[in-house]
Amino acid sequence: xxxxxxxxxxxxxxxxxxxxxxxxxxxxxxxxxxxxxxxxxxxxxxxxxxxxxxxxxxxxxxxxxxxxxxxxxxxxxxxxxxxxxxxxxxxxxxxxxxxxxxxxxxxxxxxxxxxxxxxxxxxxxxxxxxxxxxxxxxxxxxxxxxxxxxxxxxxxxxxxxxxxxxxxxxxxxxxxxxxxxxxxxxxxxxxxxxxxxxxxxxxxxxxxxxxxxxxxxxxxxxxxxxxxxxxxxxxxxxxxxxxxxxxxxxxxxxxxxxxxxxxxxxxxxxxxxxxxxxxxxxxxxxxxxxxxxxxxxxxxxxxxxxxxxxxxxxxxxxxxxxxxxxxxxxxxxxxxxxxxxxxxxxx
Amino acid sequence: xxxxxxxxxxxxxxxxxxxxxxxxxxxxxxxxxxxxxxxxxxxxxxxxxxxxxxxxxxxxxxxxxxxxxxxxxxxxxxxxxxxxxxxxxxxxxxxxxxxxxxxxxxxxxxxxxxxxxxxxxxxxxxxxxxxxxxxxxxxxxxxxxxxxxxxxxxxxxxxxxxxxxxxxxxxxxxxxxxxxxxxxxxxxxxxxxxxxxxxxxxxxxxxxxxxxxxxxxxxxxxxxxxxxxxxxxxxxxxxxxxxxxxxxxxxxxxxxxxxxxxxxxxxxxxxxxxxxxxxxxxxxxxxxxxxxxxxxxxxxxxxxxxxxxxxxxxxxxxxxxxxxxxxxxxxxxxxxxxxxxxxxxxx
DNA sequence: GTCGAAAATGTAACGGTTTACATCACGAAT
DNA sequence: ATTCGTGATGTAAACCGTTACATTTTCGAC
Numbered sequence: 012x013x014x015x016x017x018x019x020x021x022x023x024x025x026x027x028x029x030x031x032x033x034x035x036x037x038x039x040x041x042x043x044x045x046x047x048x049x050x051x052x053x054x055x056x057x058x059x060x061x062x063x064x065x066x067x068x069x070x071x072x073x074x075x076x077x078x079x080x081x082x083x084x085x086x087x088x089x090x091x092x093x094x095x096x097x098x099x100x101x102x103x104x105x106x107x108x109x110x111x112x113x114x115x116x117x118x119x120x121x122x123x124x125x126x127x128x129x130x131x132x133x134x135x136x137x138x139x140x141x142x143x144x145x146x147x148x149x150x151x152x153x154x155x156x157x158x159x160x161x162x163x164x165x166x167x168x169x170x171x172x173x174x175x176x177x178x179x180x181x182x183x184x185x186x187x188x189x190x191x192x193x194x195x196x197x198x199x200x201x202x203x204x205x206x207x208x209x210x211x212x213x214x215x216x217x218x219x220x221x222x223x224x225x226x227x228x229x230x231x232x233x234x235x236x237x238x239x240x241x242x243x244x245x246x247x248x249x250x251x252x253x254x255x256x257x258x259x260x261x262x263x264x265x266x267x268x269x270x271x272x273x274x275x276x277x278x279x280x281x282x283x284x285x286x287x288x289x290x291x292x293x294x295x296x297x298x299x300x301x302x303x304x305x306x307x308x309x310x311x312x313x314x315x316x317x318x319x320x321x322x323x324x325x326x327x328x329x330x331x332x333x334x335x336x337x338x339x340x341x342x343x344x345x346x347x348x349x350x351x352x353x354x355x356x357x358x
Numbered sequence: 359x360x361x362x363x364x365x366x367x368x369x370x371x372x373x374x375x376x377x378x379x380x381x382x383x384x385x386x387x388x389x390x391x392x393x394x395x396x397x398x399x400x401x402x403x404x405x406x407x408x409x410x411x412x413x414x415x416x417x418x419x420x421x422x423x424x425x426x427x428x429x430x431x432x433x434x435x436x437x438x439x440x441x442x443x444x445x446x447x448x449x450x451x452x453x454x455x456x457x458x459x460x461x462x463x464x465x466x467x468x469x470x471x472x473x474x475x476x477x478x479x480x481x482x483x484x485x486x487x488x489x490x491x492x493x494x495x496x497x498x499x500x501x502x503x504x505x506x507x508x509x510x511x512x513x514x515x516x517x518x519x520x521x522x523x524x525x526x527x528x529x530x531x532x533x534x535x536x537x538x539x540x541x542x543x544x545x546x547x548x549x550x551x552x553x554x555x556x557x558x559x560x561x562x563x564x565x566x567x568x569x570x571x572x573x574x575x576x577x578x579x580x581x582x583x584x585x586x587x588x589x590x591x592x593x594x595x596x597x598x599x600x601x602x603x604x605x606x607x608x609x610x611x612x613x614x615x616x617x618x619x620x621x622x623x624x625x626x627x628x629x630x631x632x633x634x635x636x637x638x639x640x641x642x643x644x645x646x647x648x649x650x651x652x653x654x655x656x657x658x659x660x661x662x663x664x665x666x667x668x669x670x671x672x673x674x675x676x677x678x679x680x681x682x683x684x685x686x687x688x689x690x691x692x693x694x695x696x697x698x699x700x701x702x703x704x705x
Numbered sequence: 706g707t708c709g710a711a712a713a714t715g716t717a718a719c720g721g722t723t724t725a726c727a728t729c730a731c732g733a734a735t
Numbered sequence: 736a737t738t739c740g741t742g743a744t745g746t747a748a749a750c751c752g753t754t755a756c757a758t759t760t761t762c763g764a765c
Binding site for chain 1: 720722724
């Protein structure tokens with residue numbers, strides 16, 4: 012109401028002595044506008060400090076140039092970097108990014124309702140690591156919402172995934188090569204991890220590597236907690252309390268690994284006693300000498316954004332059969348990398 | 359174009375046998391709608407899967423229910439937590455948050471233009487730690503843009519600030535109490551920090567504490583780098599290379615402190631040789647025993663969001679003289695807290 | 706049964722763009 | 736001189752809600 016709206020396109024048109032259509036075309040750099048006209052209109056618009064109201068443009072075109080990023084949190088090490096990559100890319104392409112954390116992945120119902128509410132709010136959605144059910148995905152799809160998922164797959168939407176099986180395999184293999192045969196696991200999913208979730212795939216990679224070396228699975232060596240340092244510390248304590256503790260442990264994130272390391276210290280141990288390998292290549296991993304599997308969260312974010320923009324531009328092309336396995340190539344080929352430090356070398 | 363728009367309010371009205379005005383009122387829970395009508399309309403809207411197009415509502419009301427959060431980065435330890443707090447609060451109040459990092463605070467011109475472009479895009483702006491010039495602030499203000507600043511002040515807008523002078527003072531005082539008299543400083547601002555920026559205030563607190571103890575300032579003890587572990591490491595190396603290195607160092611962030619700690623290790627030293635105190639209370643500070651001044655970034659984010667919403671609701675109330683010093687009370691009284699760990703206790 | 710106030714509902718203007726289609730101007734070709 | 740084509744510009748109809756104001760209904764009081 013008292014909200015002071017600035018000059019409208021009509022004001023500019025009047026001032027410039029042309030029609031609103033011409034102003035609209037001139038300002039947006041469309042063809043079929045005389046060069047002189049364009050310059051004059053631009054000058055007048057600048058002078059009047061005119062700025063097109065995006066709400067009106069959105070109403071007219073149906074495009075908002077807004078993308079919603081849905082992540083478990085906004086301040087996790089991985090997610091904040093994912094977001095940074097996605098946001099930068101979106102901005103460079105003329106979009107703005109709405110960050111929307113969904114803390115409670117349990118409440119699928121609520122969450123879905125939430126997403127559906129967004130229908131005309133944004134041009135598209137990037138949903139990260141939330142393992143939406145196929146049913147929910149189908150609903151979103153039939154509502155005409157454009158979605159790209161990251162870290163998990165659905166039938167309906169393109170997905171950008173990191174090869175997390177490989178992450179788990181690589182890490183475990185590294186420990187095996189180091190001569191370890193009793194290898195523990197610290198997962199970040201307290202409950203039974205979904206088969207195709209990030210922790211689920213890493214677990215599968217771990218199991219697969221063990222199997223490939225003919226080592227029997229001992230589930231007592233699989234501990235889990237939350238994806239935090241504290242969660243890692245507790246899990247490691249449980250491992251250390253075993254009658255026959257592992258000599259090497261694959262920890263699903265560096266932050267958890269820091270906690271695990273702390274648990275060692277608390278018992279007067281170091282990683283010459285228990286080797287540890289983490290995931291992420293957290294800035295501080297180098298400082299404490301933690302071996303890790305480096306990921307490229309920024310690049311995955313960028314790739315997701317790019318995929319979504321393509322989906323938006325192509326007005327919804329996506330053929331499940333062909334395209335369902337949409338891998339972040341950058342993340343696959345360049346991103347996943349073993350970084351060996353002191354935490355896994357025998358002294 | 360081919361963008362399939364769903365049912366409009368008119369469709370619902372027709373179906374329900376009432377006018378669009380009634381539908382609008384019913385769905386938004388406005389008064390003066392018969393209870394029966396409200397229920398019926400709601401039911402029909404649900405059945406039709408009707409969802410009001412926010413762009414139309416925005417055009418009509420001039421309110422977008424969008425807030426833009428401008429921070430130096432989106433993935434820094436402090437900023438990601440600030441964002442988490444702000445976003446949660448905004449969402450709980452029916453707003454969505456657009457995250458917009460501005461990497462290059464140097465380019466004031468560009469940055470300002472950027473901000474002005476947002477005029478009708480969002481209901482308000484939260485600008486964190488970017489030290490906009492008074493001139494730029496005045497321009498924003500006269501453009502009618504609602505802004506709350508955090509981490510710095512302007513004449514024109516309410517600011518949410520943490521008492522960073524106190525942070526510096528507290529940290530330095532703690533070292534003084536520990537018996538140190540030769541106290542170094544590692545700042546996160548490579549160049550001369552602005553007097554009222556976060557690093558500037560912490561520096562002032564450091565200087566103030568030294569002065570209060572009658573200790574002369576030795577600028578060779580003031581080193582600075584970027585706000586990263588690597589920056590901290592390098593700065594610490596410079597300090598250690600001095601003829602008469604400090605016995606205690608105030609480091610402006612925990613991440614930098616981790617780097618500083620690493621520099622000690624590289625020389626075979628520990629913090630029984632050089633005491634270190636950081637800022638933030640990073641999750642990993644506890645793990646390595648780093649003493650720190652705990653901040654409450656989430657709460658500062660929340661407070662900023664709350665202040666902005668008030669500014670929006672009150673339609674722009676803000677009296678510079680009275681209100682200019684708008685302190686995040688939570689952050690002042692509860693947030694700043696000294697957490698003593700092993701890095702500053704003599705062994 | 707009437708009157709009047711309050712509640713419920715309807716009408717229509719308005720917000721500011723975009724864009725399909727119509728029109729116009731101008732030069733080239735005939 | 737006429738016609739045609741092409742580029743430049745204008746006209747007006749969407750787009751879809753919100754809301755001031757008008758109108759109708761309801762209901763209690765007399």
